[in-house]
Amino acid sequence: MIKASRIRESQGDRLFLLGIYIFLIAVLIVVLFPLIFIISSSFSSPQAVVSGKVWLLPVDVTLEGYKAVFRNPQIVTGYMNSFFYAVVGTIVNVALTVMLAYPIAKKTFYGRNVIMVLLVITMMFEGGLIPFYLVVKNLHLLDTRWAMILPGAMAVFQVIIARTFFQTSIPDEIAEAAELDGCSDIRFITSIVLPLSKPILAVLTLMYAVGHWNAYFDALIFLKSPNLFPLQIVLRNILILNTIDPTMVSKVDQMLAQQGLKDLLKYSLIVVASAPVLIIYPFVQKHFVKGVMIGSLKG
Numbered sequence: 182m183i184k185a186s187r188i189r190e191s192q193g194d195r196l197f198l199l200g201i202y203i204f205l206i207a208v209l210i211v212v213l214f215p216l217i218f219i220i221s222s223s224f225s226s227p228q229a230v231v232s233g234k235v236w237l238l239p240v241d242v243t244l245e246g247y248k249a250v251f252r253n254p255q256i257v258t259g260y261m262n263s264f265f266y267a268v269v270g271t272i273v274n275v276a277l278t279v280m281l282a283y284p285i286a287k288k289t290f291y292g293r294n295v296i297m298v299l300l301v302i303t304m305m306f307e308g309g310l311i312p313f314y315l316v317v318k319n320l321h322l323l324d325t326r327w328a329m330i331l332p333g334a335m336a337v338f339q340v341i342i343a344r345t346f347f348q349t350s351i352p353d354e355i356a357e358a359a360e361l362d363g364c365s366d367i368r369f370i371t372s373i374v375l376p377l378s379k380p381i382l383a384v385l386t387l388m389y390a391v392g393h394w395n396a397y398f399d400a401l402i403f404l405k406s407p408n409l410f411p412l413q414i415v416l417r418n419i420l421i422l423n424t425i426d427p428t429m430v431s432k433v434d435q436m437l438a439q440q441g442l443k444d445l446l447k448y449s450l451i452v453v454a455s456a457p458v459l460i461i462y463p464f465v466q467k468h469f470v471k472g473v474m475i476g477s478l479k480g
Contacts, residue, residue, distance in 0.1 A: 223448040246449035259415035274389040282343035328403035346381040
């Protein structure tokens with residue numbers, strides 16, 4: 182058995198590799214430090230946060246910030262609304278994207294090139310905010326949950342990625358063999374195409390879910406009722422407008438009701454708002470890279 186000889190690296194290559202490691206470590210520190218600081222501050226006492234004692238580790242560990250977050254009915258309602266928009270919206274998005282992307286990926290589908298041209302045109306040109314608002318208004322979607330779901334029910338960029346995936350990963354021979362066996366189109370999609378498309382489905386799910394979870398501008402324009410506001414609007418009210426529900430403040434210790442409580446709530450709310458995305462990503466990571474690479478634009 183012949184052992185493969187290891188290629189010896191030159192001194193210049195080693196120095197270059199060392200420089201890359203140092204650069205990546207520096208980037209990692211720059212990215213992780215704000216996250217660690219926010220998490221540590223959310224578990225620290227208000228006095229430590231206000232006085233600037235928190236750096237990497239929590240100081241005077243406490244859960245009062247998270248207790249105050251979930252005592253606020255507006256925050257809980259916003260959290261549940263964001264969860265509803267993310268789940269229902271993602272299901273609608275992925276279903277419509279697959280329903281459009283798969284037919285135009287087939288060479289036998291008549292008019293698929295015309296449809297692709299029309300889709301690309303919508304990426305380059307748009308009517309603007311006012312016509313968009315008027316369309317939503319005329320459809321009687323203002324101040325309803327559907328205003329956060331239907332206007333953006335399908336993204337052209339995701340359709341293109343899914344179409345490319347279907348073209349490169351689902352051979353036409355499989356469809357022909359299934360057709361000879363008497364398999365219908367719907368049965369073929371549900372039993373063969375979707376099980377083979379887990380990578381691209383994971384990509385679409387993550388893209389759409391993150392978009393819905395971070396949705397802010399549409400809610401600011403289309404929603405008026407506070408009971409429909411997503412979490413990002415509540416987060417805006419606390420972080421930017423610096424407004425806190427007085428009923429919540431009166432239920433916690435008087436010391437936390439001052440500036441320390443406001444700062445503590447900010448950090449705790451940021452962690453609570455970011456947690457779902459951070460939790461879901463590891464479960465789709467193994468499919469995410471593969472789906473993006475296969476579904477990337479190849480002309």
